[in-house]
Amino acid sequence: MEEHLYIVTYDISEPRRWRRVFKLMNGYGEWLQLSVFQCRLSRRRHAELVATLDEMIVNDHDHVLMVDLGPAEGVEPSVISLGKTFQAITREPVIV
Numbered sequence: 001m002e003e004h005l006y007i008v009t010y011d012i013s014e015p016r017r018w019r020r021v022f023k024l025m026n027g028y029g030e031w032l033q034l035s036v037f038q039c040r041l042s043r044r045r046h047a048e049l050v051a052t053l054d055e056m057i058v059n060d061h062d063h064v065l066m067v068d069l070g071p072a073e074g075v076e077p078s079v080i081s082l083g084k085t086f087q088a089i090t091r092e093p094v095i096v
Helices: 015-026 043-056
Strands: 003-011 029-033 036-042 063-071
Touching: 003 015, 003 029, 003 043, 015 029, 015 036, 015 043, 036 043
Parallel strands: none
Antiparallel strands: 003 036, 003 063, 029 036
16 A cells, blocks of 8 residues: 655634644644644545545635645655655554
8 A cells, every 4th residue: 555645734714623634634644833734644535535625625714735745665855844844754663
């Protein structure tokens, strides 16, 4: 299952809706900074996220931007990071 690395950023005009989107994004990726997430997603998870976000936002007022950085394995994005360092998400085992 090939995964891609995405940077997802959003501008949601209403605070309550913004919190709902923030909570949703926490389930899909790592929070980088206010309204910016890094997500490692399969095609299926990407489609689920897009469909869910599309239902949550108001098209005339909100904006979601998803940048596909390419296949997650071995991706080395060219990122300029001031302050905290940027590290691409790596696949790690999950112990349940």
